[in-house]
Each structure stands twice: as C-alpha cells, then as structure tokens.
Amino acid sequence: MxxxxxxxxxxxxxxxxxxxxxxxxxxxxxxxxxxxxxxxxxxxxxxxxxNSAAQSLRLQASHLLGYSWQQDRQNQISPILQQFQHSMVECAEDLGYHILLFPQRPNKDLYSTYAALVETRRVDGFILSSIEYDDPRLPIIDRLKVPAVCFGRSSEDMSLPYVDIDGRAGIAEAVRHLIAEGHQRIAILAWPETSRVGTERLNGYWDAMAGANLPVDAAWVIRGAGESDYGYVAASQLLALPHDRRPTAIVTLLDIIAVGVMRAIADQGLQVGRDVAVTGFDDMPAVHYIKPGVTTLRQPVWEVGQLVIDMLVGLLKGEPLAHQHVLLPPELIVRESSQREALAQPNQ
Amino acid sequence: MxxxxxxxxxxxxxxxxxxxxxxxxxxxxxxxxxxxxxxxxxxxxxxxxxNSAAQSLRLQASHLLGYSWQQDRQNQISPILQQFQHSMVECAEDLGYHILLFPQRPNKDLYSTYAALVETRRVDGFILSSIEYDDPRLPIIDRLKVPAVCFGRSSEDMSLPYVDIDGRAGIAEAVRHLIAEGHQRIAILAWPETSRVGTERLNGYWDAMAGANLPVDAAWVIRGAGESDYGYVAASQLLALPHDRRPTAIVTLLDIIAVGVMRAIADQGLQVGRDVAVTGFDDMPAVHYIKPGVTTLRQPVWEVGQLVIDMLVGLLKGEPLAHQHVLLPPELIVRESSQREALAQPNQ
DNA sequence: GCAAGTTAAGCGAACGTTCGCCTAATTATA
DNA sequence: TATAATTAGGCGAACGTTCGCTTAACTTGC
Incomplete structure (x- = not known):
C-alpha cells in the first residue's frame, strides 16, 4: 500500500x-x-x-452505525431482514455513514456488548430490529443514552423512535378484501401471544370482522408457531369443522404458512380460491412459483430501511425528528388464492 | 453521553x-x-x-473489515450467506475486529467504491463472497494491493487466498451414495455454463459416474436456472424419456430445486425414494418440513466464515498463511428422498 | 567498591485531522 | 485621507492514543 x-x-x-x-x-x-x-x-x-480515523478522532464521531442482526424466532426464513439491511447500507452511505455489524453472544452480558461499542466510541448510534415485548435492548439503550432507532416497536408509546410496518392495517385490509369477495366465515392462523407482531396483526383481523359486523367463531382463531407444517396442521383442523362452521377463507401471517394451508386444502379435495380462500404475508420470492399464486401483503421494507437511517442520522446531527414514530402500511397483492372466479373451471 | x-x-x-x-x-x-x-x-x-478512533489513528489500522453482500444470482433465497455473515461477525469480534458493510452500486464505478474505503483507511481488508468467473472485484483488489480473502473461487489458481466448499467432492459423494443404493441411471439438473459453482459441482457428477464405470446418457445432464419451477419442468422432461433411458435418480444443486423435482415425480404418480431418488444441496431449513425428507449436502458455512476471518486477520498481522487455498467438503445428509426402503408417506 | 546490567517510570513526539483566533492586505465608509 | 469593515490565509492547539528514548534507582558480578 x-x-x-x-x-x-x-x-x-x-x-x-x-x-x-x-x-x-x-x-x-x-x-x-x-x-x-x-x-x-x-x-x-x-x-x-x-484519513477517516483522524477525522473520527477530531470530530468525535465515528460515522459508524451499529447493527446486530438476530434472526426472528417467528419466521426463520423471511428475507425481510436481508432487504432491510441492504436498504440501510445504501442509505447510510449516501449520508456518509457505514453499518458496523456486531454479534450478540447468548453467553455474554448484553449490556456490556452495547456499552463496549459506545464507550470506545466505535459507533455513533444503533439500529435495532425485531423488537419484541419487553425487549432487553430497550432499557440498555436508554441507560447508555445513545441515539438509536428501531425497526419495530414493543408498544405504542415507546421511548425510542421507531419505524414499523402496520401489520394491523395490513391484515385488516386483507380481511376486508376477503369480505368483498363474499366470504363471511374467515379464520386466522395467528402466532403465540408472546409475539407482538402476531398480536398486532390479529387485531387487524378483529377490526375488519367487527367493522363488517361479522361474528367470529372461537374456533377460527388459532395460535401456533412454525412454518408450512403449522399451516398444514391448523388448516386441516379448520376444515374438519362442521360444515356450517367451516371457514371459507383462511388468513395467515406468513406466505410459507399459507403454502401449508394450501396443501391441506388440496389434500381435502378442495380447490384453493374457489372453495377456500387463503392469504399470506411478506410476498416472499420463494413462493412466487406456487400455483395458484398466493394473495399476500408486501412489506415496504426498503422504505423502512431508508427511514430508519434518515432518522438516526438526523438524531446524530442534533436535528429534531419530524416524526418520532412512523407506521407504514403493507401493500395488498391480490393473486388467485383469494379469488373465486380466477382459474374457475366449470366443475359439476 | x-x-x-x-x-x-x-x-x-x-x-x-x-x-x-x-x-x-x-x-x-x-x-x-x-x-x-x-x-x-x-x-x-x-x-x-x-478510544478506538485514537487507536486507529495511531496504529494506522481501523480494525474494520469491509464486506459487501450481493445476493447470488443463481440461488436467490439460500440462507448460506446469512450464516456466513453471522459466522464472520462473531469470529471477527473474537479477534478484535468488526465487519463494515458497504454497498456496491450498479451505477457507480466498482473500483472507486473499493478505493475510497482503502484510501480513507476506513477498512484494513476485504472479504469477498460469491466469486464467479472473471469476477471484476479480483483485479480491483489486486490493483489496490489490499489484503482480502474470498469465500469461493474463480479458478484453481487464484492469486487471492480463498476458502471454498468442495462442491465437486460433495456431488460426487451424493452420486456414489445413489449408486450404492442401486441406481445406475442418474440424472443431474445443473446450472448454466456461466456458473462456476455449477460447473464445479457437475464435475463431481462426472467423476462419480466415471469412477463407477456408469455410462451417461446426454439427456440426463440438463442445464438451467431457476428454483422449484426449474426442477419441476426439468424433471418432467426426464420422466418423459423412454422407459429404458428414464433415470431412477435425479441429482439437483439446490434443495428448492429438489422440491420441484419431487412435485414432478409425485404428479407422475411415482413415489419419491422408492421409484425415483432425489438429492438436493444446502440443507435449507425452509425445506425441512417437506416429506419425504430431502437427502442433501450441508455446507460447512460456519467453518468457512471462521476460516476466512482467521486468514484475513493473519494476513493483516503479517503472518504467512498456513494454507493459501482451503477447500471444505460438504456433509452428505441422507434422508428418505434417496432411500428405497424408507417408510413411504403419501405426501407430495 | 566500582563498572555493567536490570528495572520502574517519565517524557517528547507523532498519527492526520478540524477549530478558533490572529494578521496582513484590501476595500468600503465617513 | 483617516478609519472601520471585510477578505485571504496562517498559526497554534487539541482530539486520545502508542512508540521509542531517557533517567533514576536498584541489583548483580567480580
């Protein structure tokens, strides 16, 4: 050199x-x-x-943003966080920053992991993703008094700034779409109560059902974890209900789960779309090849990444935030799995 | 603060x-x-x-390793690179380093992207992944004379140090396993000739077939791109061959592709494992739920990440590398999709 | 009992910036 | 024409380390 x-x-x-x-x-x-x-x-x-080291020393700013990336427990293979990361990296560079990756060791005290980065002045701030209820990182950030912005929220009135997808509004839109397609008995495969994201989305279901004055059978709301297998098992259970209680539409919180549901429907000799409508979440590329196409909700992940970085950099510059909390609605993408007349074959 | x-x-x-x-x-x-x-x-x-900035300035080393992460064109949803990244981040921290993420803009000159990072002394070295034939990054690194280690190789005698998975040995092992299971007519769904990884793996197929003195019908070697749909279409084509040329085993280079193959087999009224054996690659968590279980090759990605960082840090310390080029064999995981007598589940 | 070696600690300098204050020259104002 | 205001540029200092050299005191060997 x-x-x-x-x-x-x-x-x-x-x-x-x-x-x-x-x-x-x-x-x-x-x-x-x-x-x-x-x-x-x-x-x-x-x-x-x-020389960036000399600049950092003099300006007392590393122009590095710390990000630690732990996979969601809920949906292991969602490419959401990859997109998010990519989007952040690009946006950060535009603003003269870079992303620094650091590990969170299960055995090591989380506080000292964050404190080390802050106290050595390695990073100027943090981005947190996959926030859940009682997230242990929140009090740590608070105590360290270091700027941070989250992707996701643990409650409506979080002290930290966040950007999140409005899963509630998204699911509500999906349900309203199903209602518009003529469905009345609509089931949902939710996640365990410990999942903030899952609870939020489930609320969207209640909103839409209540908004349309549709009664909800307790058997229609299932909570569980897993991927395609969860969808398969739970859907089989729903389809085994007496005929007048059997749902004609099943809402899921993940495309992969929707795929399991669709397999269960097919295994019962029913037709997805015509007999039972199905919706997913995430618009995962991995299920794009599935037929019939899965109606789903696309998360505007790219926008989230940009916003998170914009906000964090703004904070670092001492600018007051225009919006402390931002909620972005997902986009409903209608495909065959929720449409009765699509691919409709004249059948008996 | x-x-x-x-x-x-x-x-x-x-x-x-x-x-x-x-x-x-x-x-x-x-x-x-x-x-x-x-x-x-x-x-x-x-x-x-x-203070890390002061240390960097004085020691003339940022203790930051640059990594830019572009998704493989070939297998879009492979979680391999995520694991790789995670493994690097942990190993780097153990050695007092961190990973710095930077974007590679399609519109911006690649050279200046790398040069900027080196000349401002932001990073001490680079990690490159997903190396392909004539990778444009290789000459750039060479010209900048900056330490770098690759995950993957473009040729046997690359100037840069690399760690790679021995796909050739892996596929050869899978094919030998199929032969041991009694198969003679073995097909392979390869990738386009432009894919170095694909070509490498295909060579493993030739090795094993030649090693067992088994003739190869030209129709058994298919090249194509895509995911499950590619598998479905190509397998259908193979199964349409005259009975005495029809393969009894199909090797694929990706689990997702294997899933497509399995669907095609089932759609022909045949049974995966008993009638036609199938193997995949990557041991993707996303297909773990599939029944019958997919025989696959697990890549030791974690080890690759550790090695890459060890080597790069060694280079930065001026230590001579023990091995300039390291090849790690994948591990064959045998499941029902390649076993004739395994319990048959009527699924997919 | 004296030169030579060892040990504990101090000191100046350098790494490459940015910031604030100063100076000299030029221009504008009265 | 004298004075104030502006402009172009210089200079010292500081950001927080690490490195190499020096010094003073204390051991050791003969």
Missing part, C-alpha cells in the same frame, strides 16, 4: 498551509481562484483522501 | 504518567504491584475505555 498522502503533502505541493487546504476542501473558506486551482491540482496529483 | 474518560484522567487519578497507564494496560510494562493496583482501581473507578 502506498504511503499516506496527508493534508500537509497537499499543502506543500500547493504552497499554502495545510489548514487552508482542509478548510477549502470542506468549503469553509474563500480563496482566490488561483489558489483554489493550485489546491485542486495538488489533490488529484497526489491522490489525497482524508 | 458522559464526558470522555481518557488515559490522562486515569493517570491523574492513579498518580502516574498517562503513557505508563497505556503501557500497563497493554502489558508492555512491568510496574510494582502497588502501582498496578492504583491503575486498575483508577480504570474502573472512572470507567475508562480506550
């Missing part, structure tokens, strides 16, 4: 003081066009680049 | 010079037990932590 080119080298070459070079580069100083030209020439003759 | 606690603060508190504190902390100096105790007491009375 070549020797470091510093401000002093540039200054010598341009025959000015090095502090002047610094100021001119950052537009903090007016110089005569002639001097300006000499400096510019020197910079690219020598290939000068400011 | 609290005021910075520096070496000088500790020194004042312990009544020694600050340089002494620095040396004692790093074990570069012997002091009397009494002084040692005073320093230790001062450190945790004040909560001293060395």
């Amino acid at each position: 070549a020797k470091n080119v510093t401000l002093k080298d540039v200054a010598r070459h341009a025959e000015v003081s090095y502090q002047t070079v610094s100021k001119v580069i950052r537009g903090q100083m007016q110089v005569t066009p002639e001097v300006r030209a000499r400096i510019d020439a020197a910079i690219d003759a020598l290939g000068y680049r400011p | 609290a005021k910075n606690v520096t070496l000088k603060d500790v020194a004042r508190h312990a009544e020694v010079s600050y340089q002494t504190v620095s040396k004692v902390i790093r074990g570069q100096m012997q002091v009397t037990p009494e002084v040692r105790a005073r320093i230790d007491a001062a450190i945790d009375a004040l909560g001293y932590r060395p």
Whole structure:
C-alpha cells in the first residue's frame, strides 16, 4: 500500500498551509481562484483522501452505525431482514455513514456488548430490529443514552423512535378484501401471544370482522408457531369443522404458512380460491412459483430501511425528528388464492 | 453521553504518567504491584475505555473489515450467506475486529467504491463472497494491493487466498451414495455454463459416474436456472424419456430445486425414494418440513466464515498463511428422498 | 567498591485531522 | 485621507492514543 498522502503533502505541493487546504476542501473558506486551482491540482496529483480515523478522532464521531442482526424466532426464513439491511447500507452511505455489524453472544452480558461499542466510541448510534415485548435492548439503550432507532416497536408509546410496518392495517385490509369477495366465515392462523407482531396483526383481523359486523367463531382463531407444517396442521383442523362452521377463507401471517394451508386444502379435495380462500404475508420470492399464486401483503421494507437511517442520522446531527414514530402500511397483492372466479373451471 | 474518560484522567487519578497507564494496560510494562493496583482501581473507578478512533489513528489500522453482500444470482433465497455473515461477525469480534458493510452500486464505478474505503483507511481488508468467473472485484483488489480473502473461487489458481466448499467432492459423494443404493441411471439438473459453482459441482457428477464405470446418457445432464419451477419442468422432461433411458435418480444443486423435482415425480404418480431418488444441496431449513425428507449436502458455512476471518486477520498481522487455498467438503445428509426402503408417506 | 546490567517510570513526539483566533492586505465608509 | 469593515490565509492547539528514548534507582558480578 502506498504511503499516506496527508493534508500537509497537499499543502506543500500547493504552497499554502495545510489548514487552508482542509478548510477549502470542506468549503469553509474563500480563496482566490488561483489558489483554489493550485489546491485542486495538488489533490488529484497526489491522490489525497482524508484519513477517516483522524477525522473520527477530531470530530468525535465515528460515522459508524451499529447493527446486530438476530434472526426472528417467528419466521426463520423471511428475507425481510436481508432487504432491510441492504436498504440501510445504501442509505447510510449516501449520508456518509457505514453499518458496523456486531454479534450478540447468548453467553455474554448484553449490556456490556452495547456499552463496549459506545464507550470506545466505535459507533455513533444503533439500529435495532425485531423488537419484541419487553425487549432487553430497550432499557440498555436508554441507560447508555445513545441515539438509536428501531425497526419495530414493543408498544405504542415507546421511548425510542421507531419505524414499523402496520401489520394491523395490513391484515385488516386483507380481511376486508376477503369480505368483498363474499366470504363471511374467515379464520386466522395467528402466532403465540408472546409475539407482538402476531398480536398486532390479529387485531387487524378483529377490526375488519367487527367493522363488517361479522361474528367470529372461537374456533377460527388459532395460535401456533412454525412454518408450512403449522399451516398444514391448523388448516386441516379448520376444515374438519362442521360444515356450517367451516371457514371459507383462511388468513395467515406468513406466505410459507399459507403454502401449508394450501396443501391441506388440496389434500381435502378442495380447490384453493374457489372453495377456500387463503392469504399470506411478506410476498416472499420463494413462493412466487406456487400455483395458484398466493394473495399476500408486501412489506415496504426498503422504505423502512431508508427511514430508519434518515432518522438516526438526523438524531446524530442534533436535528429534531419530524416524526418520532412512523407506521407504514403493507401493500395488498391480490393473486388467485383469494379469488373465486380466477382459474374457475366449470366443475359439476 | 458522559464526558470522555481518557488515559490522562486515569493517570491523574492513579498518580502516574498517562503513557505508563497505556503501557500497563497493554502489558508492555512491568510496574510494582502497588502501582498496578492504583491503575486498575483508577480504570474502573472512572470507567475508562480506550478510544478506538485514537487507536486507529495511531496504529494506522481501523480494525474494520469491509464486506459487501450481493445476493447470488443463481440461488436467490439460500440462507448460506446469512450464516456466513453471522459466522464472520462473531469470529471477527473474537479477534478484535468488526465487519463494515458497504454497498456496491450498479451505477457507480466498482473500483472507486473499493478505493475510497482503502484510501480513507476506513477498512484494513476485504472479504469477498460469491466469486464467479472473471469476477471484476479480483483485479480491483489486486490493483489496490489490499489484503482480502474470498469465500469461493474463480479458478484453481487464484492469486487471492480463498476458502471454498468442495462442491465437486460433495456431488460426487451424493452420486456414489445413489449408486450404492442401486441406481445406475442418474440424472443431474445443473446450472448454466456461466456458473462456476455449477460447473464445479457437475464435475463431481462426472467423476462419480466415471469412477463407477456408469455410462451417461446426454439427456440426463440438463442445464438451467431457476428454483422449484426449474426442477419441476426439468424433471418432467426426464420422466418423459423412454422407459429404458428414464433415470431412477435425479441429482439437483439446490434443495428448492429438489422440491420441484419431487412435485414432478409425485404428479407422475411415482413415489419419491422408492421409484425415483432425489438429492438436493444446502440443507435449507425452509425445506425441512417437506416429506419425504430431502437427502442433501450441508455446507460447512460456519467453518468457512471462521476460516476466512482467521486468514484475513493473519494476513493483516503479517503472518504467512498456513494454507493459501482451503477447500471444505460438504456433509452428505441422507434422508428418505434417496432411500428405497424408507417408510413411504403419501405426501407430495 | 566500582563498572555493567536490570528495572520502574517519565517524557517528547507523532498519527492526520478540524477549530478558533490572529494578521496582513484590501476595500468600503465617513 | 483617516478609519472601520471585510477578505485571504496562517498559526497554534487539541482530539486520545502508542512508540521509542531517557533517567533514576536498584541489583548483580567480580
């Protein structure tokens, strides 16, 4: 690697003081066009680049944002967090920041993991994802008094700024879509009560059912965990209900679960869409090949990443946040799995 | 955030010079037990932590490793790279390093993306993943003369150090397993010739077939891209061959593709395992629920991550590498999809 | 009992920036 | 023409470390 080119080298070459070079580069100083030209020439003759460690030391800011990435317990294979990460990385670079990845060891005290990063001044702030009820990271961030923005929330009135997907509104929209398709007996495969995301989405179901004055049979609301297998088992259970209580539509919280449901429906000799409607969540690329296509809710993950970074960087610059809490609605994508007349074959 | 606690603060508190504190902390100096105790007491009375920017500046090393993460074109939803990333992050921390994420913009010149990081001294080295033929990053790294280690290789004799999975050995082992199960007509769903990984794995197929003196019908080697749909279509094509040319086993390069193959087999009224054996690759969690279980090759991704970081950090310390190129064999996991006598479940 | 080696600790300098204050020259104002 | 205001640029200091050299005191060997 070549020797470091510093401000002093540039200054010598341009025959000015090095502090002047610094100021001119950052537009903090007016110089005569002639001097300006000499400096510019020197910079690219020598290939000068400011040293980021020196900048960090002087500015007391690392321009690094800490992010630790633990997979959701609920939906293991969701590509959501990958997209989120990618989106953050791009947005951060636009603003002169980078993402620093760090591990959260199960055996090591979580507080010291975060404290180490803050106290050594390695990072300027944190991004947290997959927030759940009583998330242990929240009090830690609070205690460290370090800027942080979350993807997800543990309650409506969280002290930390967050961006989240409005799962409640999303599921409500899906249910209203099913109602518009003529369904009345609509079931939902929810997640355990410990899941904040799951509870939130389930509320959307209640909202829409109540909004349409539709009664809800207790058997229609199932809570469970897992992926396709959960969908298969739970759907089989629903389809075994007496005919007048059997749901004609099943809402799920994950595309993969919807796939399991669709298999169960097919195994009962029924047709997805025509006989029983199904909806998923996430618009996962992995299920795009499935036929019939799965009606789903696409999360605007890219936008979440951008917003989270914008907010965090704003915080670091001392700007007051325009919105402390942002909720983004998912987008309903209607495919064949929830449409009665699509692919309808004239059948008996 | 609290005021910075520096070496000088500790020194004042312990009544020694600050340089002494620095040396004692790093074990570069012997002091009397009494002084040692005073320093230790001062450190945790004040909560001293060395400032990483100052260290970086002085040591001319950021202790940051650059990693840019672009999804494989071939297998979009493989969780391999996620595991790899996670493994790197942990291993790096053990060695006092962190991973810095940066974007590779399609519109921006790749060289300047890397050069900027190196010339500003933001990173000490790079990790590259998903190397393909004529990878544009290789000459860039070479030109920048920056330490780097790759996950994957573009050719046997690459100039950069790499760690890779021995896909050739893996597929060969899978094919030998099928042969041991009594199969003779074995087909493979390969990837386009532009895929280095695919070509490598296909070679394993040839190795094993030749090693067992089994003839290969040209129709058995299919090249294509895609996920489950590719498997479905290609398998249907294979199963439509005349009876004496029809393969009794189909090797695929991805679990998801194997799933498509299994659907095709079932759709033909045949039974996976008993009638046609199938193998996948990656041991993806997403297909664990599939019945019958998919025989697959598990990549030792965790080990790859550890090795890559070990090697890169070694390079940065100026240590000569024990092995410039490391090849790790995947592990064959035999499940029902490749066993004739395994309990048959009427599913899919 | 004296030169030579060992040990404990201090001190100056450097890593490459940015910031605030200062100075000299030029221009505008009275 | 004298004075105030503006402009172009310089200079010292600081951010918090680590490194190498020096010094003073204390052992050791003969």
